[in-house]
Amino acid sequence: MQFTYVYDCGTARSLDLLQKEIDTYLESIRCPWTYTPHTASEFYLYGNTPYFDLSRNHYLRTIHKSLYKRNYSFSGTPFTTEWDDAPEQTTQPSHIDIVFISHFDTDHINGLAYLIQNTIVKILAIPFTTPRERFLHLCKSTFANNASMNRARSGEYYDFILEFTASPAGAIRRFPEFLNREASNITLIEIQHERDNEGHGRHDFTHPVYTPANSSGDNKNKKHEAIPVWLFSASTLQGNADELGAELIDSLIKQGIIDSESDLENATTLQYIFDRKDISSKIADTYRSIAHKNLNATSLILHSGPAHPENSPAFHHMFWRGDQTHKFHSILEVHSPWATGWLGCGDANLKKATNVNLFDQLFWKQKLFSSTFAPPHHGSQHDWNQHLLDAFGYPSESAPVCVFSADGLYKHPSPNVIADANSRGSTTYIVTTDPKSRLTETLAILVPTDKIRFY
Template identity: 25%
Template structure:
């Protein structure tokens, strides 16, 4: 299997491609340039090539704006999205408006995902991709319409190899209650209730100073950006007897020989974190607690939120992981943060900054046992 972290700038586009023809994608977007993500899709996949599963971490433009092109270029069989409550839908739309990233595709994907996907599905396909919501832990709710449901922590059924049936994908829908509650408290304190905010989203006849006021509250109560949840995905072996540490084959010339102070072998699994808020001990413990059965198998981690210091946890630089940061070369958010890079460098952790530059692409070859 080839695991690729592709150069799309300030965004995310990751693929795992197996010898048997199975393709899996995690996130598909870029705020650096939409043409960058579309060009990378066309370079990675042949026209009408099958993609068995696409996982979307959350509904921000820099993680989804390449999805329409992917759907029109390839034959996507399954799409996995985080389930959103009514409050989370309101929050997602509100943030998109505040950050000037609201699009027709995003708006429709939130309220009618099947219709949004159907609009872009290849006309030669016999059916629109199956869509599944990944439900939060302990959720008793079930989506309606043409969308299925997958519980957090349940492995997705994908046959990725003729010889290694133990490899799997395990999605988790983590709700970001800490920052979202703080933001809504700030809005309420300043006289904005949910009904008013909903009305603001449905009409353009709103004074600009109202949006400026809401943006000020957003920046005060939710520093470092905010998403209502993040779909974290573990990719790797599912049973304990497969948790072996063995060398990756790095497709990087400067890592062909062991380097002083660095490990030469890493576990096979990968943890895709999207924009997960790992910055607090509570959230880190929640993440590692839910994935405790799989953490010994994780050798690569995508650093959350493009290396923002608000989402970073120093435990990521424990030495067990190769770390991947996706961020635009000269992005306006100053990602990755200098404190994040300093922590990795001081601890001599192997890390890569994948930008929009072609030479920054990182690929690993994971051999079947």
């Protein structure tokens, strides 16, 4: 079984580079590759740790007996590795089970159209936002730093970006028209922020991934329940975009640029006011006076990890660096069997202590079992608090690997954020537009099956 997801799809750099990266990603998920353990001694270190008792844990005894007797297959960007030089592509078409969009800045969404055009996307999950919030993000992408939106405006996907900003549901309904491809069913989920969840650690959205359990013996012909093996948990952290957007819209109405807020739900209107230089210059001045350095985005925070992490130890957990034209070498091996999850913050503003406390209320358990952390806003100092790194690790505290997707265009990541993470013991990686910086994480996880009820 293969389940594939994407968290954000955009760039502030060249769209050509982004499209090549998407092509690489879609090609890679069709390329299984094999890792063969060199010796059984690679796994003995787990049995020597006080919290990893092989003698008392049935799952661990089972995996320990078989670990060095088999190969392990992964799907991902290492087309060539130290052990397998020529993995073959599968014949099945690639598909993405779910795409998460953290927020509506153009550098997070301008690759979505190309992704939809070139593969099958089953579910698209976005944070619930008002039209004025999305309009504010369009202004930010256009006026705060001209690079990302100006590149998009000259491309073939500009109409889709405007439609997606005006009405995400409308853009998904009309994507065959925009992208010149056959219609397919994309389920759009708008994740609304539920304030009642804040104090209870519940999330605004959860999506379990199930796999059928193989029956054996006398139960071979009986039906059985599917097992939840993976779980996506997401919560929307609200910023001030709705309030600032309301102020911006009021000013634009008074200037006669738009008649009402409902104009923002019409992509044709958006194109008209942004293409007219006299009008767009007025919008730019108004945006900068109201929101330029004050905007905190409403952003979707996502965790991806085993459904039962306390019973799902990981093996062969490694980070790899490089692209498909080079031999891959493991640059880091994670020796904690319980550090299995990934936690990403989008552009959420987590600088204030109150927001850090809310983040911890929502994701305290996920932090215990996460190996990889994508700090907010590409490592921007504006959205960072070093206490975000508190309370990672199980059974004792340990710092996660921090990954920053940025290449300095907006001075991200901040050297101060890198220093904070390193001082807390985190290994830090910066992934840029250079393919040699690509970071791939692989791990094999033992999933418990003893709770299956046959009937």
